[in-house]
Amino acid sequence: MNILEQKAKRKETLMDILPFAGLVLITVFFIIVTKGRILRIDNLANIVTSAFTIILVSCGAVFVYAHGGMDFSIGSTSGLAQFICIYMVMRLGFPLPIGILASVVVSVVACSTVGLSSILLNIHPFVASLCVKNITAGLLSLLTQKVGGQITLDYVRFKGFNSVGLKAVVLIVMIALGFYVFEKTKVGKIQKAISGNERTVTQAGINVKKYKLSAYMIMGFCVGIAAFFQMTRIGTVSSSSGSGLEFDIMIAMVLGGFPISGGSAAKFKQFILGGITMTILTNGLTMWGMDVSFVSFVKGLMFILIVSVSYDRSVMKQVSIIKL
């Protein structure tokens, strides 16, 4: 191996390790400031539960963001899916599997609408997703008003779905599946290639529109499943259900070092690491007991520190070189 190859190899190894560095840094920091309380079994279970939604949705979002897409409607889509599920189960008396299916269908339809609007109308997915966000948020607001503002779940009846064991199993299965499909099959590889050069991919005979739409559908499936578990965790559904989820996903993406424009540097594990990092940050800051006035400021500072460690700047250099 010559010197250039050795340097490239070392760089690749470093890029693989860096996302973990941010996570390790804040974990050690919070172990110190919380005097080890963050490592209690109960709290570790909390971390799994809290990270569950972000990681589950990330398993699908990675496909969309890898091809350079985005979706700002997943929060309100999740809220709408939760409402449909809880309404069907609690008010109409449908069996639970039907409620879950309805949640998935609603989410897949909404996310696919973003994809289709973007593809067929040739508009940026940002614009398409904002339109769908308004539609789903409006529907959620309308429906919740009809039922008096919110619906409450029979918490005890569905308590089993909050068990850490079940969530851990679901996460392991989804992460394994997501990793395999994204990193090892052409479904995932083509998403990265689309971001790299869509024209080349098209000229290679690949149906780009089909793969883009499939990414949104995969994400919709993950949002639908996550929405059901969110509903059982919180126990109520109102017009604010699901709000902020899209930003949580974007923050997880950045914290994990996932390239914002997708492409060949996009890796499945980056989203997962980002989700875990974000969860530990929220958990640690709360357990630290910091004065509320400082929390946002410190959170922002920690974001900068973590991103400076874990973000892959070589992607920006490649983009600059291409532009030159």
Added chain:
Amino acid sequence: MKKIIVVMLIALIALTPVFAKGDNKKSSKATDVRTYEKTKIAVVYSTFTDLLGSQFKGSLESLSTYFNVEFVFVETGFNTEEAMAKTDAMFQMDLDGVIFVTPNVANLDAASKKKIPLIALNEPVDEETANQLEGYSNYLGGVVNDDYAVGCSAAEALYNAGCKNICISYLTPGLSKNHQDRYEGFKAVLANHPDMNVLSEYSSRAQWPAAVNTFAAAFPEMDGLFSTAFSEPGYTAIRKNGLIGKIKLATVDISESTPDYLDNGVICSIAGGQYNKIMLAFAALYNYIYDGTRILDSLGGYCYTPFLQITSSKDYKVYEKYVASGTGLWVYTPEVIESLIMGKNPDMTPEKFAKFAKSYSVAQVMSLRTSN
């Protein structure tokens, strides 16, 4: 790369003492020895940086030294998932009690696993929640403002002021039961006055000035405005749209511009000063922490306290001095709160506690201040 790591480590080291855990106790000289054991109580609300939130925080902090309590304030925001994550983390903090603004069943469940007593501000959002909460032995009940009555009196005030064309601005349903109750109270009274027309309704996430701007532009015939809460930018919007002298406003939340808008005739009904309820909630919680007394049980689980109604700028000056911490004092002194603890005051009973809460008024606060 090495430089980045070095800078990071330095920043991290510098970060820790500068932003170290806030000492939530107000530092003050202890005047004499208290017999209270050190306790840790968490307080959960969406934000402690708005007017009401900062009043909640300040009023509780005024009690921390006297009762030897460390308050931990947990700001949940409006992201439901993040709120749940924060409260779950909070319950790992070896707490002696929690004051929670509108908890849901999941919050009670998490508290019950750690056997942490929890007292609510506000009633449960619906009957289903109320039924489920009753099943938790660590649920101590709640301290409640009568928001429905405030909505009713706002409608009556606009009617008595001769308003016929009304616009309504309210918080998006589902975000706050308080606002929902105010809205429902207002609409209930409106139904009794068929000569009052509702021109438009605007629901938002506290975009009060945007509502004023929209109504002013679209409904020049508007002569009455009900808003489930209001803010300084809202008053600015009224002024900028030339609505002074043209409309009457009925709303909740007293702020700096309130006296001016009382004097110029815009405000016909305004209620506020509701942070006393968190001090009452602390008293009820501390009854339990001190010797296990569940003071609200015999009251049906809930204790009701009114809003303060301000009708003139003169009223406002008294409110500002005695209620809004204008002199650095909060509505109830630590001694007053101590008198509500049955274990410390054998004369106190649940009925007297309820009566005290219901008597909340500017006059009551003034008399408490002079008797202390």
